Amino acid sequence: MSRATRDGRLARSARLSLSGIELFPNAVWGRFKAKFVGGLARRRPSPPTDLSQRRSFPPEIVIMIVDYLKYNTPTLKACAATCSTWYRIAAPHIHRTLLLREWPSTRSVALPVPNRLPFLREFGLLPFVERLLFGGEFARGPARGWIGPAVFNSWGTPQDFRAMVNLQELDIWDLDFSEFPEGLGSYLGHFAPTLRSVALSWPKGTRRQLLDFFMLFPKLENIGISRYPEGVRYEPLDNKPIVPISGVLRGTLTLKEFGDVELLKDMAVAFGGMGFTCMDLKNTPRAMRFVLDACADTLETLCIYPPIKPYDASSPTAHDFNLSSSTALRSIEVSVDSLARLEHLFSTITSPVFSELVVIFPLFPAVETQRTMWAESLVGWVRGLYEVRACSVVFCYDGPETSAHAREMRLMTRRGAEAGLYDFLPRPPSVVYRPF
Structure with a gap:
């Protein structure tokens, strides 16, 4: 290689190095600017500039889809995270239930108590709450002794509870009325205009305390x-006039x-x-x-789960299952624990037309032939006592689909259908899972 060629290459490399040093700050600034703008875009996405793209997913379609998904909260939350239109329409269904509970004292790890009230207050979602639970249906047992006046101040301000202007359901576990000597009117009475359902589990109080609590809500239905x-x-206060x-x-x-x-x-x-x-x-x-x-x-639908103790026709409560006066009864769900109890129960029904009959067979008796006899007796009573027009008979089991109980129930139903046992029904009985 000649000396002139080597000198030319060195000069060109020097110029490229100087250019790289000059462009390096510009590259750093460009990368920082891109990350900064991207961060802002993730926090507050800009609306699409194309008008046709903005109108490609109208809210009317979203509302129709939400109507199908409103009972599937996880899927609805995933859809609401896609765009603001989804979230605005799905928010009332996502935040319908508010659960307030305390972690059990037996937990080995001290975790913070989940409290959604500040979040709902900040984003103005409290008016969407329709169901309020104290204690929680997801707990393994009642939250013992934590509901008191301090809860309404420590979990949130009184204005937070008053902002729930559309509350319809109230569910309280382990409510001790002795914690509220002045009553619960000042804490929950403002729910009276909209509240329709009240459920108490493990309540502690006198008969009159429970009655006064229910009377706080004159529009109560459930x-x-x-x-x-x-x-x-x-x-003594229980004697005051009602x-x-x-x-x-x-x-x-x-x-x-x-x-x-x-x-x-x-x-x-x-x-x-x-x-x-x-x-x-x-x-x-x-x-x-x-x-x-x-x-x-007025009674149209009845679910009866008799006590587990053996049926005794001579006991004082043996005839409490008399349904002769229930003339409007259309649907009944009954747990079968003995043929004697079942025969007495169905012999008292005088309602002429049934729309659904649900029969829950327990794990006993374990002998399949005896279960089949129960089913044949039941269907015989239904056919002989009622004018069956569109009756749906459902046999329930209490285990997974692969359990022996489920297989026996399906086998019993199939054999009954092959023998013509259910020919008088518009369709054969169905076998479903029903925990009890």
Whole structure:
């Protein structure tokens, strides 16, 4: 290589090095500017400039899709994260339920209590809350002794609870009325214009305290009481006269392990009667007779789970399952624990037309032939007692689809269909999973 050629290459390399040094600050600034602008874009996305692109996904279509997804919250949240239009329309359905609970004291790791009230307040989502839960249906048991006046101040301000102007359902676990000597009117009374459903689990208080609590909400339609046994403590204030309020209970009554019949009688006086159209009664033999008679003309759907103890025809509560006065009954779900109880129950039904009959077969008896006999007896009673027009008979099992119980139920149904046992029905019975 000649000396002139070598000198030319060195000069060209020097010029390129100087150019690179001069361009390096510009490259650094350009990269920083791109990241900065990108960060702003992620925080606040700019609307599309193309008008046709902006109108390619109209809100009307989103509303139709949300109607199908509003009961599937995880999918709805994923869709709402795609664009602002999705979120504006889906927000009322995503934030419908507000759960306030305390972590159990037995947790090995101290975790912060999840509180969504500040988030909902900041983004103006409190008016969308329609269901408020204290204690929580997701807890393994009741949140013992944490609901008191301080909760309404430590979890949020009173204005936060008053901002829930569309609240329709209130569910409280382990409510101890002794924590509120002045009553709950100043804490929850502002929900009265919109509240339609109240459910109490493990309540602690006298009969009159529960009654006064329910009377805070004159537009109440649905009531649920779980684990309130008979023989609660009595106080002299329980004798004060009851001032009736306008309105009749016409929704759903849910009682589980409930035994205070006098409370139900006081509720009928306070609300001017009972007209429940749906009842879910689980292990409530003492209260069943009263509520069935009180709602004889309005009851349409009934779920009965008799007590687990063996059926005894001579016991005082054996005939509390009499449905002869329920003339409007159209759908019944019954847990079969003995042929004697089932025969007595169905022999008292006088309603002429049924739309659905759900029968829950427990794990016992384990002998398949005896289960088949139960099913044949049941279907025979249905065919002989009722004018079946569009009756849907459902047999339930309480385990996974691959369990022996599920296989036996399907086999029993298939053999019954092959034998013509269900020919009088518009369609064969279905076998579904129903936890109980």
